[in-house]
Amino acid sequence: MEKVRFGIIGLGNQGSMYAWHFFGEGRIENGVMTALCDINPAKIDAMKDRLKDEGITYFENYIDMLNSGLVDAALIEVPHYLHPEMVIECLKRGIHVICEKPAGVYTKQVKEMNGAAKESKALFAMMFNQRTNCLYRKMREIIADGGIGELQRVTWIITDWYRTQKYYDSGSWRATWDGEGGGVLINQCPHQLDLVQWVVGKLPSSVRGFCEYGKWHDIEVEDEVTAYLKYDNGATGVFITTTGETPGTNRFEVSGTRGKLVCESGTLKWYKNREDSQIYSKNCEAGFSTPGTDVINVETDGLNRQHEGIINNFANAILGIEPLFVDGKEGINGVELMNAIELSGWKNGEEVSLPVNEDEYLSYLNEHRKTSRYKAASDDTVADTTGTFESKKL
Numbered sequence: 001m002e003k004v005r006f007g008i009i010g011l012g013n014q015g016s017m018y019a020w021h022f023f024g025e026g027r028i029e030n031g032v033m034t035a036l037c038d039i040n041p042a043k044i045d046a047m048k049d050r051l052k053d054e055g056i057t058y059f060e061n062y063i064d065m066l067n068s069g070l071v072d073a074a075l076i077e078v079p080h081y082l083h084p085e086m087v088i089e090c091l092k093r094g095i096h097v098i099c100e101k102p103a104g105v106y107t108k109q110v111k112e113m114n115g116a117a118k119e120s121k122a123l124f125a126m127m128f129n130q131r132t133n134c135l136y137r138k139m140r141e142i143i144a145d146g147g148i149g150e151l152q153r154v155t156w157i158i159t160d161w162y163r164t165q166k167y168y169d170s171g172s173w174r175a176t177w178d179g180e181g182g183g184v185l186i187n188q189c190p191h192q193l194d195l196v197q198w199v200v201g202k203l204p205s206s207v208r209g210f211c212e213y214g215k216w217h218d219i220e221v222e223d224e225v226t227a228y229l230k231y232d233n234g235a236t237g238v239f240i241t242t243t244g245e246t247p248g249t250n251r252f253e254v255s256g257t258r259g260k261l262v263c264e265s266g267t268l269k270w271y272k273n274r275e276d277s278q279i280y281s282k283n284c285e286a287g288f289s290t291p292g293t294d295v296i297n298v299e300t301d302g303l304n305r306q307h308e309g310i311i312n313n314f315a316n317a318i319l320g321i322e323p324l325f326v327d328g329k330e331g332i333n334g335v336e337l338m339n340a341i342e343l344s345g346w347k348n349g350e351e352v353s354l355p356v357n358e359d360e361y362l363s364y365l366n367e368h369r370k371t372s373r374y375k376a377a378s379d380d381t382v383a384d385t386t387g388t389f390e391s392k393k394l
Contacts, residue, residue, distance in 0.1 A: 004096070004315040007035035007071035009062045009086060011043040014100060015077030018307070024051055027308055031073075031315040037065045062086060066093055073097065073123075073318060075311075079173055080105050080181050084113035087328070091120035096318050098125045098311065101190035103331025105181035106365060107339055108358040110332045117329055124328035125314050130191040131198065131326060132309045134300035135268045139254065139261050140199045142270065142298070149258030149276050154229060154237030156196055160248030161188040161241065168219050169377055175219035177365070178372035183213075183221030184243050185338045194334040196239065200254060203333060204229035204237065206353045211345030216244025220372060227341045230351075239341075259293065270296040 006023065008015045015038075023033035037059040038044055044058050059065040066074070066089060073096035076086045084104045090097035103126060104110040117124040130136060142148065161184060173179025180187060197203045212224040223244050229237035242248075252263040257279075259272040273280075275291040284291075305312070310326065317324040336354055339361045344352040346364050 001072065001319070004031045004318050005034040005070060005072045006031050006075060006311075006315075007037065007065050007073070008033065008075045008077060009037045009065065010077035011036060011038040011040070011047055012077060015075065016043075016047065018075060018077070018311070019047060020050065022308055022311060024053075028311050028315060030319055030321070031311065035059060035065050035068065035070045037062045063089065066090060066095055071095060073314070075127075076100055079179060080186060081109075084109040087113050087124065088116040091116045091122050091124060094120065094122045096123040096314070097328075098127055098314055099328055099331065100127045101194070101331070101334075102186055102338065103328070103335050105186065105335075106358065106362050107332060107335050107356060108362055110335050111358075114329045114332060123314065123317055123324055125310065125317075125324060125326045126194075126328045126331040127307065127310055128191065128194050128198075128326045128331075129306040129310050130195055132306055133304045134302055135263050135266075135304075136195055136199055138268055138298055138300045139252075139263060140201070142261060143199065143254065143256075144201060147258065147270070147272070148254060148256030148260060149273075150278070151200065151231060151233060151235040151254070151256050153235060153253075153255040154196065154200055154231075154239075155251075155253045155255075156192060156238075157240045157249045157251045158189065158192050159240065159242050159245045160250050161243045162246040162248055163217070163223075163243040165217055168217050169375060172374040172377045174375070174377075175217070175221050175223075176372045176374060177220060177368040179374055180221065181365070182338070182342060183219065183223050184241050185211075185222060185225060185342060188243060189241050190334050190338070192239075192241070193337045194331075195252075196237075197333050197337065198330075199252075202231065203337060203354055205232045206230045206351050207337070207340045207344055208349050208351050209341035209344035210349050211342065216242070220368075222342070222345065225341065225345070227344075261298075268298040268300065270298050272296055 022028055035057045039060055057070055074090050076083055076099045083099050087097050087099050168175045208228040210226045211222040213222050215224050217223050224242040227239040254261050257277045262269045272294045273291045280291040313325045316322045340352045340354050340356045343361050344350055
């Protein structure tokens with residue numbers, strides 16, 4: 001094929017952005033949009049009016065789109081619970097697929113999706129656009145190369161997710177256990193929950209989660225979380241997030257025996273110890289001495305192509321031009337961490353080991369879903385989300 005034919009399933013905020021700004025503006029070099037699908041006729045009509053492209057076929061049933069022969073690849077842009085199901089249907093048909101974050105609401109369904117991916121010859125990717133950020137890529141490289149020595153502490157304060165009540169009232173399913181499957185952890189933070197393990201190179205071995213449900217908004221899910229992380233080598237960490245605080249903070253700090261990395265306000269600083277702190281401690285004759293530290297303003301390649309970069313890489317990978325950047329099967333890592341934090345929160349901060357007990361988590365989740373209530377809100381409106389993720393690009 002000369003260009004990959006893409007279909008988009010789900011024409012809400014995110015799917016519409018891809019259709020309008022990426023494919024509609026010709027920003028996907030080796031991809032073309034040939035089909036769009038949504039169960040809501042109002043969203044289809046709105047897209048027809050905006051795009052006015054006779055080369056696009058519209059569907060109200062995604063299975064019909066997948067069976068049409070019009071697409072080589074699909075973008076999944078629907079509520080979280082549906083992600084694994086739709087990815088599996090794509091993979092069964094040999095259709096390449098990018099799944100929007102998160103990979104799913106609970107690990108059990110994500111494992112089923114990953115099983116289908118292993119059996120399929122089609123490519124499967126996650127929309128982990130934050131991995132394209134040159135600062136995070138450089139942090140990962142330095143840590144993997146031993147630049148900070150033995151891991152000691154991981155701290156991420158990510159509180160610049162401020163949302164108004166109007167945001168939560170914009171969709172009937174939004175911020176409900178049955179419609180969305182969670183709050184700030186599953187909606188705003190999947191990228192950070194992916195990055196905190198991708199950058200460091202491993203998941204924590206256990207967590208304690210302290211979650212506040214509807215603390216700052218009239219919602220049933222969590223809008224403030226503080227999580228305590230423990231790693232197999234004895235390192236610890238803290239992950240703090242909320243949608244109720246402004247002005248917020250976005251500071252990611254990883255410390256080790258040879259120094260620390262601090263990512264904040266568009267910069268990456270490397271505080272590099274002149275000697276490993278533990279070796280220095282054992283050999284130093286002075287009680288208050290330190291090994292000395294050099295502060296380096298880390299240079300990067302400056303590239304951060306975000307969603308556009310992920311889709312372009314995916315099209316190129318299908319055509320054999322370059323390797324796939326994000327293997328979709330890695331999506332389970334962030335879901336593991338999210339589920340563990342949430343489960344601990346439901347159990348009043350009790351320590352929860354990873355991998356999470358998937359049956360226990362699903363049991364708790366289903367109990368919450370039984371009393372979950374959709375809101376009286378119109379689901380016809382589509383917001384232009386272009387630029388709303390800018391602060392997370394650092």
